[in-house]
Amino acid sequence: MIIHSLFGNFCVVANSRKPDGLLLQSRSRIALNRIFDDKRxxxxxxxxxxxxxxxxxxxxxxxxxxxxxxxSYENFDKDISELEVISSRV
Structure with a gap:
């Protein structure tokens, strides 16, 4: 499953090592840190x-x-493009 959000873009897949587990993957550590502690x-x-x-x-x-x-957005494409501009400056 692919998820696009203002937190970031993620891919969710089954965790082959844990029957009831999932892996929430991202191309960005920062995106995952918006949701989870860096230790995870x-x-x-x-x-x-x-x-x-x-x-x-x-x-x-x-x-x-x-x-x-x-x-909280009315236009996701507009808000995500503004977020990408801010992220590229950081």
Whole structure:
């Protein structure tokens, strides 16, 4: 599953090591740090997403609730493009 939000862009996949686990992956450590403490963010040696967080399905459901509650925009494309301009300056 691909998620585009004002927190960042993420890819969610099953965690092959944990039957009920998921990996929330990102190309940006900063995007994951907007949701999780830096101690939970791990480097991914392979794939298109160099950073990930391991989480259970229930915790992921809470993350989705947080992302949903954060929706305050009327035009997502406009707001995300403004965020990308700010992020490129940091």
């Amino acid at each position: 963010v791990r480097d991914n040696e392979s794939g298109d997403y160099p950073f990930f967080v391991e989480l259970g399905r229930q915790e992921f459901a809470h993350v989705l609730i947080t992302l949903t509650k954060d929706i």
